Each structure stands twice: as structure tokens, then as C-alpha cells.
Amino acid sequence: THMALLRKVNQALLFLLIVAVCGILYKKARRAAVSSSEADEGSEPPEDVDEEIPVVICAAAGRMGATMAAINSIYSNTDANIVFYVVGLRNTLSRIRKWIEHSKLREINFKIVEFNPTVLEGKIRPDSPRPELLQPLNFVRFYLPLLIHRHEKVIYLDDDVIVQGDIQELYDTTLSLGHAAAFSGDCDLPAAQDFSRLVGLQNTYMGFLDYRKKAIKDLGISPSTCSFNPGVMVANMTEWRQQRITKQLEKWMQRNVEENLYSSSLGGGVATSPMLIVFHGRHSTINPLWHIRHLGWSPDARYPGRFLQEAKLLHWDGQHKPWRSPGAHTGLWESWFVPDPAGIFKLSHDS
Numbered sequence: 469t470h471m472a473l474l475r476k477v478n479q480a481l482l483f484l485l486i487v488a489v490c491g492i493l494y495k496k497a498r499r500a501a502v503s504s505s506e507a508d509e510g511s512e513p514p515e516d517v518d519e520e521i522p523v524v525i526c527a528a529a530g531r532m533g534a535t536m537a538a539i540n541s542i543y544s545n546t547d548a549n550i551v552f553y554v555v556g557l558r559n560t561l562s563r564i565r566k567w568i569e570h571s572k573l574r575e576i577n578f579k580i581v582e583f584n585p586t587v588l589e590g591k592i593r594p595d596s597p598r599p600e601l602l603q604p605l606n607f608v609r610f611y612l613p614l615l616i617h618r619h620e621k622v623i624y625l626d627d628d629v630i631v632q633g634d635i636q637e638l639y640d641t642t643l644s645l646g647h648a649a650a651f652s653g654d655c656d657l658p659a660a661q662d663f664s665r666l667v668g669l670q671n672t673y674m675g676f677l678d679y680r681k682k683a684i685k686d687l688g689i690s691p692s693t694c695s696f697n698p699g700v701m702v703a704n705m706t707e708w709r710q711q712r713i714t715k716q717l718e719k720w721m722q723r724n725v726e727e728n729l730y731s732s733s734l735g736g737g738v739a740t741s742p743m744l745i746v747f748h749g750r751h752s753t754i755n756p757l758w759h760i761r762h763l764g765w766s767p768d769a770r771y772p773g774r775f776l777q778e779a780k781l782l783h784w785d786g787q788h789k790p791w792r793s794p795g796a797h798t799g800l801w802e803s804w805f806v807p808d809p810a811g812i813f814k815l816s817h818d819s
């Protein structure tokens with residue numbers, strides 16, 4: 469009859485429901501067993517956990533506000549699983565921790581790393597035309613494999629940057645086999661080149677190395693070779709170690725102390741010259757939109773607004789820092805500022 473049919477349908481549905489529940493329970497149990505056996509073996513985490521992206525950035529005593537703004541911009545513009553390695557000198561480490569833990573940055577995943585500047589003894593000339601560039605932390609990028617052990621691929625950023633894109637994109641930069649690092653070249657983008665010309669910047673090796681010196685001529689690198697800026701770098705620690713990049717950089721630092729090899733105009737600072745030598749012809753390239761630079765070279769020279777909107781990363785290299793003096797595109801920087809919970813670091817117009 470009608471009722472009997474309905475009862476049969478009900479029984480069938482109940483049966484299906486039980487099968488489905490059993491299936492789900494079975495899957496759950498199996499997943500639990502799999503993950504616990506993986507944990508036992510201490511093997512790789514399961515694939516659906518996002519890979520950690522290590523970002524190395526320095527925090528110098530007088531400009532920690534720059535570091536925090538950069539971190540804020542990176543963290544706010546990505547869903548990626550980032551671990552920040554914030555590098556400082558011993559006497560600033562507690563202040564770095566406090567700034568992060570007592571501000572909106574408290575949610576970030578971070579490690580504080582101490583850089584011991586004694587490794588630099590005898591490797592830096594004290595007579596630089598821009599003494600501020602002799603800050604020991606400028607050389608942290610030379611020593612990445614000594615500071616970072618858990619990761620093969622690493623991002624290094626200068627503190628005076630703001631990231632507007634998703635940092636995952638930068639991390640996905642392909643490094644060619646045999647290349648320990650990727651940089652963005654100083655001649656890659658016409659708009660950036662016009663800008664360099666406007667503020668009178670060198671964008672060739674001649675701007676960084678003294679071609680009257682024999683050691684430089686002997687390198688056989690044309691002085692008109694386009695330079696690159698090492699303030700944004702994606703690096704492979706395995707290659708770096710295999711090629712002993714740190715040792716090579718130290719060798720050129722030492723030779724510079726003895727023979728004064730860098731150009732006196734020093735477009736981009738003392739850390740750039742040895743990198744130009746060591747990585748000449750053996751580095752990969754970063755998408756130029758991931759390194760729009762020179763924003764700190766002149767308080768008046770400005771990029772077109774539309775161009776800046778497309779930029780993934782802005783770099784205020786040069787002497788006009790956006791936290792010190794009102795200058796080019798300061799507003800873009802200030803929107804990422806994280807106030808100092810200790811009240812020490814202040815924006816110039818607030819003090």
C-alpha cells in the first residue's frame with residue numbers, strides 16, 4: 469500500500485544517512501591517524517598548511533618606526549603565512565619586542581634576531597661621504613645564512629619600504645638554477661629611469677665603483693653596465709652557502725678598506741658596491757613593479773599618481789626619509805605608521 473511504500477523509502481533514506489555518517493567518521497579517523505603518525509616521524513607538515521614566507525628586515529635604533537610601518541604594510545596586504553625576522557643590535561632588542569607586542573602588530577608571527585657587529589671589524593672604511601650608511605645593520609644582508617637556518621628561500625627588505633602588493637608574489641619570484649639571489653635592475657622601468665635622470669642618479673656600475681683602480685678594471689665589467697639596488701632581495705640560502713657569497717662579499721669589503729675601490733658618489737650606499745661585484749652576471753630579476761625606488765632622493769621630484777598606484781613596493785632610498793621631513797609621497801608612507809607605544813619615535817611634524 470501507500471503507507472508501506474513510504475516506510476520503505478524512509479528506511480532507505482535512513483540507511484543512506486548511516487552510510488554517509490560512517491563515511492565521514494572513517495575519513496576523520498583516518499586523517500587523525502595519518503597526522504599523528506606524521507607527527508611521530510617528525511616529517512613535513514601536511515600540504516594544506518601554507519608554506520611560511522620568511523621576511524628579514526632590520527630595526528635600527530633611530531628608525532624603528534620605518535621597520536614597523538613596513539611590517540604593517542606587508543602584513544595588511546597578504547593572506548600568506550609570514551614569519552618576520554626582525555634584526556637589531558643587542559641594546560635595542562627589548563624595544564623592538566615591546567613595539568610589536570604593545571601595538572596592532574601583536575598578531576604577527578615574528579622572531580627577533582641579534583646581529584653582532586664585531587663580524588664587521590676591519591671591513592668598513594670610516595671615511596664614507598654618508599656616515600649614516602655605515603650603520604652595521606646595513607650589512608645584515610651579507611650574513612643572511614648565519615641568521616636564518618630554517619628556510620631555503622628568504623626575502624630581505626630595507627626598512628624604508630612600503631609594500632602595497634601581496635608579498636606572496638614577490639616570494640614566488642623564480643630564481644634560476646645557480647643564482648643565489650634576485651634583484652630588480654636600475655634600468656628596467658622607463659618611468660623609473662626618467663625619474664633617476666630627474667634627480668641626477670647614477671644607474672650604472674660607474675656610479676658605485678672607482679674605475680681608475682686596477683682591481684676594478686681587472687674585473688672586466690663594463691662601467692656602463694646597469695646597476696641594481698639590493699634593498700629588495702629574494703635569496704636562496706642553499707646556493708648562497710654553496711657559492712660562499714658571504715666570504716666573497718667580505719673579501720671585497722676588506723679590499724675596499726685597503727684600496728678604496730668604491731666610487732665617491734656612492735649612489736646607493738656602501739652595501740651596494742660589493743654586491744654589484746659579487747652578483748654581476750649571476751642574479752635573477754625581480755619584477756620592477758616590486759621595487760619602485762628613489763622616493764627619498766628629492767623632496768620635490770614626484771612620480772605620477774597612477775604609476776604609484778600600480779607599484780607593489782615603494783622604496784624611500786636617499787636622504788629624505790618620509791618619517792623625518794615632509795617630502796615626496798610622505799602620505800603614502802604615513803598611512804602605515806604604527807605609533808610607538810614607548811612614545812620615543814615621533815613623526816617630524818608631531819614633535
Ligand SMILES: *[C@@H]1O[C@H](CO)[C@@H](O)[C@H](O)[C@H]1NC(C)=O
Pocket residue numbers: 620621643645646704705706707
Ligand atoms: C636553491 O638552490 C638549490 C641548489 O642549487 C636548489 O636545489 C633549490 O631548488 C633552490 N631552491 C629554490 C627555491 O630556488
